[in-house]
Amino acid sequence: MDLVTVTGLSKRYGGIVALSDATFSARAGEVHALLGENGAGKSTFIQILSGAVQHDAGAIMVDGRDYRPANPDGAQARGIAAVFQELSLIPDLTVEQNIWFRREPLTPLRTVRRAELRRRTLALLEKYDFPPLRPDQELRRLTLAERQIVEIAKGLAKEPRILILDEATSALPAREAEWLLKLTRQLAAEGRLVIFISHRMAEVRAIADRLTIFRNGRTVAAHEAGAVSDEEIVTQMIGRHLDRLYPERVATATDRIALKVTGLSSGSRLSGVDFALREGEVLGVGGLQGHGQRELFQALFGATRASGRLELWGKPASIGNPRQALTGRDGIALVPEDRRGQGLLLTKSVRENLTLSVIGRFSRRGFLSRQKEAELVREMVGFLRIKADTPEQAAGTLSGGNQQKVIFGKMLLTEARVLLLYDPTRGVDVGTKGEIFQLMRDLAAKGYAILFHSSDMPELVHVADRVLVMRNGRVAATLEGERISEAEILRAAMLQREAA
Amino acid sequence: MSIAERPVEDKMSKPGSDWRGRLLDRAPFLVACLMLALIVGIYGSLQSGVFSLDELNLDTAAAMTLMLAATGQTIVLLRGGIDLSIGGMISLGTVIAATRFTDDPATVALWVLVILGLGLVIGALNGLLISLLKLQPFLVTLATWSILNGAAMMILPTDGGSVPGWWVGFASAQLLGLTSPVWMLLALLVFWAWFRATRVGIAIQATGSNEKSAFLSGVSITRVNVVTYGLSGLFAAGAALYLTTQTGAGSPTIGKDYILPSVAAAVIGGVSLFGGRGHLAGTLIGAFVLTLIGNLVFVMHVSSYWQPVASGVILLLSVLASSVAEKAARGRVQ
Numbered sequence: 023m024d025l026v027t028v029t030g031l032s033k034r035y036g037g038i039v040a041l042s043d044a045t046f047s048a049r050a051g052e053v054h055a056l057l058g059e060n061g062a063g064k065s066t067f068i069q070i071l072s073g074a075v076q077h078d079a080g081a082i083m084v085d086g087r088d089y090r091p092a093n094p095d096g097a098q099a100r101g102i103a104a105v106f107q108e109l110s111l112i113p114d115l116t117v118e119q120n121i122w123f124r125r126e127p128l129t130p131l132r133t134v135r136r137a138e139l140r141r142r143t144l145a146l147l148e149k150y151d152f153p154p155l156r157p158d159q160e161l162r163r164l165t166l167a168e169r170q171i172v173e174i175a176k177g178l179a180k181e182p183r184i185l186i187l188d189e190a191t192s193a194l195p196a197r198e199a200e201w202l203l204k205l206t207r208q209l210a211a212e213g214r215l216v217i218f219i220s221h222r223m224a225e226v227r228a229i230a231d232r233l234t235i236f237r238n239g240r241t242v243a244a245h246e247a248g249a250v251s252d253e254e255i256v257t258q259m260i261g262r263h264l265d266r267l268y269p270e271r272v273a274t275a276t277d278r279i280a281l282k283v284t285g286l287s288s289g290s291r292l293s294g295v296d297f298a299l300r301e302g303e304v305l306g307v308g309g310l311q312g313h314g315q316r317e318l319f320q321a322l323f324g325a326t327r328a329s330g331r332l333e334l335w336g337k338p339a340s341i342g343n344p345r346q347a348l349t350g351r352d353g354i355a356l357v358p359e360d361r362r363g364q365g366l367l368l369t370k371s372v373r374e375n376l377t378l379s380v381i382g383r384f385s386r387r388g389f390l391s392r393q394k395e396a397e398l399v400r401e402m403v404g405f406l407r408i409k410a411d412t413p414e415q416a417a418g419t420l421s422g423g424n425q426q427k428v429i430f431g432k433m434l435l436t437e438a439r440v441l442l443l444y445d446p447t448r449g450v451d452v453g454t455k456g457e458i459f460q461l462m463r464d465l466a467a468k469g470y471a472i473l474f475h476s477s478d479m480p481e482l483v484h485v486a487d488r489v490l491v492m493r494n495g496r497v498a499a500t501l502e503g504e505r506i507s508e509a510e511i512l513r514a515a516m517l518q519r520e521a522a
Numbered sequence: 523m524s525i526a527e528r529p530v531e532d533k534m535s536k537p538g539s540d541w542r543g544r545l546l547d548r549a550p551f552l553v554a555c556l557m558l559a560l561i562v563g564i565y566g567s568l569q570s571g572v573f574s575l576d577e578l579n580l581d582t583a584a585a586m587t588l589m590l591a592a593t594g595q596t597i598v599l600l601r602g603g604i605d606l607s608i609g610g611m612i613s614l615g616t617v618i619a620a621t622r623f624t625d626d627p628a629t630v631a632l633w634v635l636v637i638l639g640l641g642l643v644i645g646a647l648n649g650l651l652i653s654l655l656k657l658q659p660f661l662v663t664l665a666t667w668s669i670l671n672g673a674a675m676m677i678l679p680t681d682g683g684s685v686p687g688w689w690v691g692f693a694s695a696q697l698l699g700l701t702s703p704v705w706m707l708l709a710l711l712v713f714w715a716w717f718r719a720t721r722v723g724i725a726i727q728a729t730g731s732n733e734k735s736a737f738l739s740g741v742s743i744t745r746v747n748v749v750t751y752g753l754s755g756l757f758a759a760g761a762a763l764y765l766t767t768q769t770g771a772g773s774p775t776i777g778k779d780y781i782l783p784s785v786a787a788a789v790i791g792g793v794s795l796f797g798g799r800g801h802l803a804g805t806l807i808g809a810f811v812l813t814l815i816g817n818l819v820f821v822m823h824v825s826s827y828w829q830p831v832a833s834g835v836i837l838l839l840s841v842l843a844s845s846v847a848e849k850a851a852r853g854r855v856q
Contacts, residue, residue, distance in 0.1 A: 111735055115724070119724065131716065134720075
């Protein structure tokens with residue numbers, strides 16, 4: 023009999039459907055892999071299983087009984103523990119305090135029995151042959167890999183019948199990752215169910231008995247691991263998409279280099295990025311989430327400290343902060359990811375938002391030329407087809423897509439000709455998405471150079487002239503022409519073995 | 523920008539002890555101890571009889587109101603919040619005591635319970651408001667501070683009222699050569715040692731350290747807030763009661779004098795304003811530092827206006843010390 027059966031599971035966040043009619047079943051004693059692109063619904067699925075969020079519709083049966091945990095405690099009561107990708111650890115507690123947090127052994131005075139806590143910790147670490155950890159060390163002194171191991175210990179300390187591992191190997195060095203894979207098999211052999219999420223196909227191949235594939239919030243297939251090929255899996259992860267959304271891709275790139283980046287590094291997330299962006303080109307930045315895409319954009323815009331060399335239109339540039347990056351025709355302009363927080367003043371009018379960064383251009387000896395401003399604003403509203411009643415309408419009252427257009431307008435008015443677009447279509451309706459893609463191609467045709475990241479892979483495939491695939495803070499591959507496809511992007515991001 | 527996205531970092535640290543890291547962690551506390559030693563040293567060189575039990579009794583008596591208020595504040599800071607309402611609670615507590623206490627110990631006992639209960643309930647209400655309305659602790663407690671202040675004014679518009687003589691005598695009562703405030707100080711330390719080792723105490727610290735992680739681990743953030751601010755209100759009520767033994771009267775405005783010093787004492791003692799880190803021992807040393815500055819200014823025969831100036835300078839030095847230590851610690855980790 024199946025240990026877990028899920029039918030019709032759905033979850034929305036506001037207007038966004040995160041999970042829709044998902045089905046799933048898994049047996050005790052197996053390693054069950056979940057596969058899917060970013061945003062396919064895997065994370066929401068395990069968050070529901072672990073009690074971190076509650077589903078809107080559908081049923082989960084565990085051991086033949088209805089299961090609907092109100093919080094992580096409810097999950098634990100039914101023997102389900104999750105090792106989260108976003109760690110659930112407390113930086114200021116020690117390793118042992120973290121492992122047993124809220125389940126500490128107590129003295130009659132209701133205080134923690136420290137000797138017993140230590141004994142249990144050492145016993146646990148020994149039982150599963152953990153890599154060396156100091157129980158009394160505070161968590162914030164640990165490296166990310168060590169924290170991941172503590173998180174695993176915390177999950178195992180609950181002696182769960184169902185253990186969920188959410189990309190637990192991705193933060194581990196090779197040896198520790200091997201250990202975890204072995205441990206996973208061992209746990210399954212003990213009769214537990216391990217639900218295993220990984221973007222590394224080789225790992226899934228090595229340990230999974232069965233796998234379930236997610237796409238666009240739905241479960242599209244479940245397989246015995248031996249009965250399906252890598253290619254089939256990748257195809258099912260991608261599915262078929264409508265192409266009508268995308269404008270015709272006309273090659274407009276010239277030989278002139280607009281932005282040349284050499285050895286760009288920032289912290290531990292960006293380690294030596296090299297590329298050249300040409301005039302008239304749309305250069306896509308893809309890869310799995312969290313492999314340095316965000317940091318690349320931030321570093322280029324000067325919002326985070328970074329090292330490396332930049333050349334703008336053939337001249338060396340040091341880009342220290344956003345204001346400096348914005349100035350002039352040689353500058354860089356950014357459409358940020360969180361437009362409500364970073365790009366737009368919601369209570370200000372469309373006109374004010376458009377001209378905020380370039381107010382100096384309309385003033386003479388400190389006085390604003392209203393006429394000149396109005397003219398430009400009218401032009402921009404027309405060019406971008408911003409649907410606002412008047413330019414004085416508050417930006418916050420526009421639809422998401424039109425807000426995004428205002429940000430584009432603001433950016434275009436700076437006259438910068440290197441544009442950084444970070445997920446510009448997120449939360450934008452389909453119709454406006456199409457307009458934005460068309461606008462990007464139009465701008466490229468006018469000689470703008472565009473660096474474009476999207477969390478939605480098909481957008482990269484259909485809009486970009488070339489695609490940089492990032493992995494571990496580096497450019498793992500540059501795809502051109504025929505080679506730009508979702509399968510190729512996924513392959514470059516996942517399939518190659520990572521250097522230890 | 524979300525910081526939840528994970529770095530690609532896959533190192534294991536080298537084995538070996540980490541005594542330097544531990545020392546750096548304690549740097550703010552050690553700096554506070556050093557400051558106290560320095561102040562006591564200067565004070566002792568200018569004034570005779572500083573190194574005596576009498577002086578300890580005297581100074582503890584002077585510092586105890588602040589110590590009680592700062593104990594509550596320390597719990598709130600550990601949670602990563604701040605409680606401004608203690609100012610209103612202290613004022614309200616003193617005016618209730620000064621208008622309701624009679625010579626009859628039973629009546630006094632009843633009103634002591636009422637005042638402590640009020641502190642607990644109002645504090646818990648702060649915590650509930652912060653959780654349910656998802657508001658900033660700063661704003662919520664600023665509002666309750668104002669409300670409590672108004673209530674205190676309605677009960678007693680100007681300083682006055684009285685408490686019985688035997689109540690005032692409490693602070694000078696002695697046992698084994700130590701006055702009751704010194705015993706209270708020891709009791710506070712014992713309370714803290716116990717509290718920090720309980721599950722509730724650990725949950726409060728954990729929530730202050732990383733609220734999301736605490737939630738994912740199953741902590742009820744609402745309950746943590748209710749307990750945290752409830753305790754803060756309780757200690758503020760205790761501070762009010764103690765204060766009446768010092769002043770013998772009530773004051774509807776006196777509480778505001780303890781709001782910022784309670785935060786300052788904790789920060790000087792190494793409690794982090796960002797939650798998750800700090801100990802009461804540091805806060806109590808901070809309270810001593812702030813109190814002794816007053817004594818020092820007095821014996822140096824300079825204008826008493828120098829006291830807040832000196833307090834501010836010390837606060838800055840403390841913050842600087844902990845920030846340097848923090849940076850050093852972080853530099854080592856990376």
